[in-house]
Amino acid sequence: MGKIIAFTNQKGGVGKTTTCVNMSAYLAAMGKKVLIIDIDPQGNASSGLGVVKRTLTKSIYNCFVSDCAPEDAILKTSVNNLEIIPSNIDLAGAEVDLVYMNNREKVLKGILTRLRNNYDYITVDCPPSLGLLTINALTSCDSVFIPIQGEFYALEGLSQLMNTVKLVKKHLNPNLEIEGVVLTMYDSRSNLIQTVAEEIHKFFGKKVFITKIPRNVRLGESPSYGLPIMQFDPRSSGAIAYKKLTEELLERNSDSYEKITKDYLLRKKAVPADKE
Numbered sequence: 155m156g157k158i159i160a161f162t163n164q165k166g167g168v169g170k171t172t173t174c175v176n177m178s179a180y181l182a183a184m185g186k187k188v189l190i191i192d193i194d195p196q197g198n199a200s201s202g203l204g205v206v207k208r209t210l211t212k213s214i215y216n217c218f219v220s221d222c223a224p225e226d227a228i229l230k231t232s233v234n235n236l237e238i239i240p241s242n243i244d245l246a247g248a249e250v251d252l253v254y255m256n257n258r259e260k261v262l263k264g265i266l267t268r269l270r271n272n273y274d275y276i277t278v279d280c281p282p283s284l285g286l287l288t289i290n291a292l293t294s295c296d297s298v299f300i301p302i303q304g305e306f307y308a309l310e311g312l313s314q315l316m317n318t319v320k321l322v323k324k325h326l327n328p329n330l331e332i333e334g335v336v337l338t339m340y341d342s343r344s345n346l347i348q349t350v351a352e353e354i355h356k357f358f359g360k361k362v363f364i365t366k367i368p369r370n371v372r373l374g375e376s377p378s379y380g381l382p383i384m385q386f387d388p389r390s391s392g393a394i395a396y397k398k399l400t401e402e403l404l405e406r407n408s409d410s411y412e413k414i415t416k417d418y419l420l421r422k423k424a425v426p427a428d429k430e
Contacts, residue, residue, distance in 0.1 A: 169338035204380030297333035
């Protein structure tokens with residue numbers, strides 16, 4: 155059964171989607187079968203993987219509000235083993251639609267229950283808010299991954315986010331855990347960022363990943379080409395950092411990069427070339 159991880163932070167511009175897309179791509183490159191669920195109406199994860207949103211006939215919105223089977227909305231990406239259920243601006247009306255549904259906090263859970271056995275990891279890119287779409291993600295996931303930018307304002311909304319996680323855990327999803335926290339747009343030369351990092355370590359302890367994501371122009375450029383950083387510029391500092399972060403995630407889940415690579419090569423060897 156696949157693990158479901160929600161990438162969330164109600165503060166925009168902290169690298170949430172960048173982290174979700176690039177870690178998902180590296181998980182897939184390391185031999186894991188991965189599905190991204192884009193539940194942000196902006197659809198940045200979708201466009202960042204080359205989806206032309208204006209041409210979509212089926213998206214996560216259709217899965218939320220109609221009888222569209224989630225399997226029918228899945229698209230392949232340029233990365234082997236990585237698929238996506240995309241989003242577009244239609245999803246902006248979903249929160250209004252959800253208000254009138256029974257068990258409105260659990261609609262996404264029903265969708266993911268149908269899919270989780272088909273994947274090793276399902277990653278959910280949440281909108282930068284704590285509305286019903288994000289509540290759906292928290293209710294249906296196993297863990298929460300929190301990217302935090304190294305600045306003072308990043309700390310202000312943290313207590314609100316953690317309170318929401320606590321309430322969801324109490325009332326809707328008792329198995330919900332914090333997967334971890336990663337510092338993004340990190341600049342070790344800044345005294346302010348160092349101070350913020352210390353506060354985050356005090357708050358989360360060992361949940362903070364050792365790997366930090368640096369400020370990197372190439373990370374900002376890659377979505378405009380519809381490519382994850384591992385395909386756009388694999389030698390950039392951003393690519394190297396996300397690869398290390400993904401390896402750290404797998405190690406925390408009791409799976410080493412070496413073991414995953416070995417298993418993947420064995421599976422690949424067992425499949426005839428004309429069947430791939």
